[in-house]
Amino acid sequence: MNRCPGLVDAGRRRFLSGAGLATAGAAVATVLPAEAKTPPSLALVKYPASRLANVKDLKVNAPLEVAYPDANAPGVLLKLGSRVPGGAGPDGDIVGFTTLCPHKGFPLAYVATDKTLNCPGHYSRFDCEKGGQQIWGQATQNLPQYALRVDDKGDIYAEGVDELIYGRLSNVL
Amino acid sequence: MAYKRQIGQLPIIPANATVHNVVCHYCIVGCGYKAYSWDARYEGGTAPSDNAFGVDLSKQQPAETAAWYAPSMYNIVKQNGRDVHIVIKPDKACVVNSGLGSVRGARIAEMSYSRQRNTQLQRLTDPLVWRYGQLQPTSWDDALDLVARVTASVIAEQGEDGLFVSAFDHGGAGGGYENTWGTGKLYFGAMKIKNIRIHNRPAYNSEVHGSRDMGVGELNNCYEDAELADTIVAVGTNALETQTNYFLNHWVPNLRGTSLDKKKAEFGAEPVARGRIVIVDPRRTVTVNACETEAGKENVLHLALNSGTDLILFNAWLSYAVEKGWIDKAFIAASTRDFDKAVAANKVSIAEAARVTGLSEQDIVKAVTWIAEPKAGGARRRTMFAYEKGLIWGNDNYRTNQAYVNLSLATGNIGRPGGGCVRMGGHQEGYSRPSDGFIGRPAPYVDKLLLDGKGGVHHIWGCDHYKTTLNAMAFKRNYKMRTDLVKDAMNTVPYGDRDAMVAAIMGAIRKGGLFSVDMDIVPTHIGEAAHVVLPAATSGEMNLTSMNGERRMRLTERYMDPPGQAMPDCLIAARIANHMERVFRAMGKAEAADKFKGFDWKTEEDAFMDGYAQHEKGGQFVTYDRLRVMGTNGFQEPATAFTDGKIVGTKRLFADGKFSKPDGKAVFAETQWRGLQAPGKQEEKDKFAFLINNGRANIVWQSAYLDVDNELVMDRWPYPFIELNPEDMAELGLKNGDLVEVYNENGSTQAMAYPTPTAKRKQAFMLFGYPTGVQGNVVSPGVNEFIIPNYKQTWGNIRKIADAPEGVRHLTFKSKEYIS
Numbered sequence: 001m002n003r004c005p006g007l008v009d010a011g012r013r014r015f016l017s018g019a020g021l022a023t024a025g026a027a028v029a030t031v032l033p034a035e036a037k038t039p040p041s042l043a044l045v046k047y048p049a050s051r052l053a054n055v056k057d058l059k060v061n062a063p064l065e066v067a068y069p070d071a072n073a074p075g076v077l078l079k080l081g082s083r084v085p086g087g088a089g090p091d092g093d094i095v096g097f098t099t100l101c102p103h104k105g106f107p108l109a110y111v112a113t114d115k116t117l118n119c120p121g122h123y124s125r126f127d128c129e130k131g132g133q134q135i136w137g138q139a140t141q142n143l144p145q146y147a148l149r150v151d152d153k154g155d156i157y158a159e160g161v162d163e164l165i166y167g168r169l170s171n172v173l
Numbered sequence: 174m175a176y177k178r179q180i181g182q183l184p185i186i187p188a189n190a191t192v193h194n195v196v197c198h199y200c201i202v203g204c205g206y207k208a209y210s211w212d213a214r215y216e217g218g219t220a221p222s223d224n225a226f227g228v229d230l231s232k233q234q235p236a237e238t239a240a241w242y243a244p245s246m247y248n249i250v251k252q253n254g255r256d257v258h259i260v261i262k263p264d265k266a267c268v269v270n271s272g273l274g275s276v277r278g279a280r281i282a283e284m285s286y287s288r289q290r291n292t293q294l295q296r297l298t299d300p301l302v303w304r305y306g307q308l309q310p311t312s313w314d315d316a317l318d319l320v321a322r323v324t325a326s327v328i329a330e331q332g333e334d335g336l337f338v339s340a341f342d343h344g345g346a347g348g349g350y351e352n353t354w355g356t357g358k359l360y361f362g363a364m365k366i367k368n369i370r371i372h373n374r375p376a377y378n379s380e381v382h383g384s385r386d387m388g389v390g391e392l393n394n395c396y397e398d399a400e401l402a403d404t405i406v407a408v409g410t411n412a413l414e415t416q417t418n419y420f421l422n423h424w425v426p427n428l429r430g431t432s433l434d435k436k437k438a439e440f441g442a443e444p445v446a447r448g449r450i451v452i453v454d455p456r457r458t459v460t461v462n463a464c465e466t467e468a469g470k471e472n473v474l475h476l477a478l479n480s481g482t483d484l485i486l487f488n489a490w491l492s493y494a495v496e497k498g499w500i501d502k503a504f505i506a507a508s509t510r511d512f513d514k515a516v517a518a519n520k521v522s523i524a525e526a527a528r529v530t531g532l533s534e535q536d537i538v539k540a541v542t543w544i545a546e547p548k549a550g551g552a553r554r555r556t557m558f559a560y561e562k563g564l565i566w567g568n569d570n571y572r573t574n575q576a577y578v579n580l581s582l583a584t585g586n587i588g589r590p591g592g593g594c595v596r597m598g599g600h601q602e603g604y605s606r607p608s609d610g611f612i613g614r615p616a617p618y619v620d621k622l623l624l625d626g627k628g629g630v631h632h633i634w635g636c637d638h639y640k641t642t643l644n645a646m647a648f649k650r651n652y653k654m655r656t657d658l659v660k661d662a663m664n665t666v667p668y669g670d671r672d673a674m675v676a677a678i679m680g681a682i683r684k685g686g687l688f689s690v691d692m693d694i695v696p697t698h699i700g701e702a703a704h705v706v707l708p709a710a711t712s713g714e715m716n717l718t719s720m721n722g723e724r725r726m727r728l729t730e731r732y733m734d735p736p737g738q739a740m741p742d743c744l745i746a747a748r749i750a751n752h753m754e755r756v757f758r759a760m761g762k763a764e765a766a767d768k769f770k771g772f773d774w775k776t777e778e779d780a781f782m783d784g785y786a787q788h789e790k791g792g793q794f795v796t797y798d799r800l801r802v803m804g805t806n807g808f809q810e811p812a813t814a815f816t817d818g819k820i821v822g823t824k825r826l827f828a829d830g831k832f833s834k835p836d837g838k839a840v841f842a843e844t845q846w847r848g849l850q851a852p853g854k855q856e857e858k859d860k861f862a863f864l865i866n867n868g869r870a871n872i873v874w875q876s877a878y879l880d881v882d883n884e885l886v887m888d889r890w891p892y893p894f895i896e897l898n899p900e901d902m903a904e905l906g907l908k909n910g911d912l913v914e915v916y917n918e919n920g921s922t923q924a925m926a927y928p929t930p931t932a933k934r935k936q937a938f939m940l941f942g943y944p945t946g947v948q949g950n951v952v953s954p955g956v957n958e959f960i961i962p963n964y965k966q967t968w969g970n971i972r973k974i975a976d977a978p979e980g981v982r983h984l985t986f987k988s989k990e991y992i993s
Contacts, residue, residue, distance in 0.1 A: 045181040072233035085174035085983065102243060104273070105236035111992045121236070122273075122421055123413070123463050123991035133175035133889070136459060136871065136989035138417065140245035140279045140885060142175040162177040167234040167241050170182035 205267025298737025357606025394593025409563015501585025
């Protein structure tokens with residue numbers, strides 16, 4: 001897998017430098033105990049490793065609909081035809097993204113002519129060749145991309161997502 | 174690779190979270206938000222009873238759900254000294270945005286000061302003074318004493334004209350009724366400061382004198398009018414990027430045809446149809462693209478005219494409408510003056526307008542037909558006229574503004590449903606100050622006076638001229654030289670010897686130096702020249718009232734603590750006044766001291782009740798408690814009553830046909846075309862190859878004063894983009910992301926080449942006011958007769974400086990236009 005290790009590390013450092021993004025326990029109604037420092041739990045959730053497809057299932061620039069981390073989280077696998085950041089597989093050109101727009105959750109449509117995902121809701125555009133960077137739009141995050149692994153048999157596994165998916169407060173429900 | 178937060182889950186808002194009303198403090202639209210906060214050690218749960226939404230959060234939520242928030246809407250902040258989780262998310266119940274969040278507003282939480290999560294740590298926490306060769310923290314009393322002593326000494330020597338002021342005049346962050354009143358009472362009440370300018374222009378003047386002088390206040394309709402109009406005319410406004418949710422929530426339904434039921438309900442038997450739009454802009458924007466997507470190309474007319482020629486187009490439209498009889502004679506007779514005079518003076522043929530604008534005669538006629546031709550059965554066509562910086566910061570501001578209002582008056586479209594002649598706006602508004610009438614017109618050209626060595630002390634409130642003024646390069650050179658004189662003098666005496674320090678500063682001022690005091694929430698570029706920096710609180714760290722582009726007034730409640738010792742601007746102004754009173758008294762000037770009475774405010778609410786409640790139309794009906802109840806929908810100004818526990822507002826201005834003139838009649842204006850009006854512009858155009866058009870980008874708020882510390886924004890735009898036609902790029906030897914120099918006789922600046930196939934040859938468009946490349950460096954000092962700057966008509970040459978640097982190589986350079 002040809003993944004940018006620097007970015008993953010940067011994200012982890014950023015997280016660890018702050019307080020926890022998930023705290024333990026449900027809310028206590030009214031009376032609060034005196035402040036105490038409790039170690040934060042992890043913001044990163046435990047992702048399943050899910051087989052999404054085999055390399056043979058993919059044609060260059062033809063989107064394959066998938067779902068990850070579960071059946072209610074629609075996504076897409078793409079073989080872009082040239083090596084890209086975050087690209088997996090023997091040619092480093094296989095990428096996967098959620099297809100729920102991170103702005104308001106509308107389904108994104110793939111435009112093969114310029115390899116972008118476009119939102120019919122409010123015109124946001126994401127570049128599949130640039131790690132899902134929002135070219136222009138309303139979302140306050142770039143498009144959640146899958147961490148992909150391709151094994152010896154050519155099976156493509158998703159093992160994580162790098163941003164929060166629309167419509168869920170935990171990527172793994 | 175693109176910036177990613179690596180966040181896979183967020184804390185859940187518990188059912189018992191505290192909820193505050195919030196209005197986005199960035200653009201004029203003023204979208205409604207709610208801030209949910211709760212103790213940092215807990216969170217809610219996925220069960221419906223355990224979260225604020227009453228929803229099962231263990232399930233995927235649908236599109237447009239209220240039960241989701243993005244990581245940018247979350248943070249950990251201090252509230253009354255305790256750590257709390259905070260989620261600031263769009264409010265579905267707000268009629269302005271109906272739950273939509275823009276790429277700016279949906280980052281309010283992430284753009285808050287958080288030591289816990291390392292966001293906006295750039296925020297100023299302490300008063301700073303120039304001490305031992307650098308800015309050092311000090312106490313409020315120490316800093317204010319120095320400010321008051323130097324300011325009083327300068328006034329004693331030079332009079333009040335020796336005090337120069339730059340100050341915000343708007344609403345939202347860095348403004349609002351409390352803070353404009355606080356600063357206004359100081360400079361227009363206790364003093365009469367005429368060498369004062371506004372945050373984005375070099376004098377104290379209205380951007381829309383033209384409209385106001387005709388008796389037509391510029392924010393005269395309501396957002397619903399965009400849903401009701403038969404035709405929208407959009408001049409120099411790229412609303413999808415700069416008034417995003419106004420466009421998405423109120424223009425798009427009309428263009429899609431989904432507001433037809435609303436039209437039928439409002440207009441009965443009158444024929445109605447899906448809306449059409451005329452867009453006047455030399456550049457094809459994403460707004461044009463979105464309108465075509467929604468309305469179909471056949472309902473969108475983009476007039477890409479020659480830059481700066483809007484005035485003659487409007488005159489031609491008026492002439493044609495009059496000739497065809499497409500005017501509202503009854504309205505003109507009952508509610509206006511000087512119509513015939515203006516029609517005669519402004520008469521222009523379609524052919525002449527086509528020649529000057531570069532448009533086809535056919536398109537000019539088609540546009541005015543869409544605007545003014547009566548509907549089937551003779552019903553008056555309802556047209557909404559919108560405009561913003563393309564007109565305001567464009568050629569011949571005053572006349573162009575008036576020519577546009579002429580047409581809207583002639584067609585009877587002001588004060589009527591589906592009408593209005595309105596600026597789209599930048600910030601929210603929030604102006605409440607004592608009269609500025611003593612300043613006169615034209616107001617002093619403050620930047621020029623500073624360049625000429627005038628003034629001894631400069632108070633700056635939430636402005637950064639280094640990024641946002643015209644002729645910025647010359648301004649910076651000169652300002653640095655003058656303030657360095659004072660810094661060098663301060664370095665010669667021990668800081669603790671206040672008398673010696675003031676004497677040293679005054680000595681430097683007499684030699685041409687300038688003492689600079691900067692009030693802001695963040696370190697600014699001009700703040701690098703300052704001798705005293707005072708930390709201000711922003712919206713949400715204080716209670717703050719403002720009104721949006723349909724005069725909708727709301728209260729943003731204080732939901733978090735300001736950083737460190739930061740205070741609301743109104744209280745900083747009050748404390749300056751207190752110290753000025755003390756210092757003048759100590760100087761034996763009792764009469765001068767007495768003018769600074771009346772600043773004993775303890776809270777921002779005190780300033781509000783002293784200012785807005787007592788001085789603004791309808792202010793007697795408005796209190797914080799009442800505004801809290803009115804929530805994110807508030808009321809539309811002016812308030813007219815308080816009935817059944819609610820403030821009653823005003824949906825549209827001038828609905829009774831009475832305008833803001835002594836006789837109630839709007840006045841038509843004579844607005845002859847006179848070419849490029851500002852001195853030097855035509856020569857610049859003749860001499861340089863490229864139009865350096867300029868403006869905003871969706872993702873960036875204002876001068877990026879907060880965005881500069883936001884990873885998402887700086888990852889996307891590490892440098893300001895300059896959109897160029899690919900063939901121009903090839904001629905200049907440019908690849909995507911290469912850094913270019915833009916230069917002319919005013920100065921030079923840098924930008925990042927962004928290929929844009931829709932850009933016309935030799936017409937570049939550069940992001941305005943950006944910290945890593947200031948477009949104002951190349952804008953000439955030429956202004957109109959009322960000292961309104963002309964940023965848009967700028968011409969320069971372009972050359973390559975360097976290959977795309979590392980921070981640029983991961984960027985996408987694809988078209989910004991949505992593809993369906």
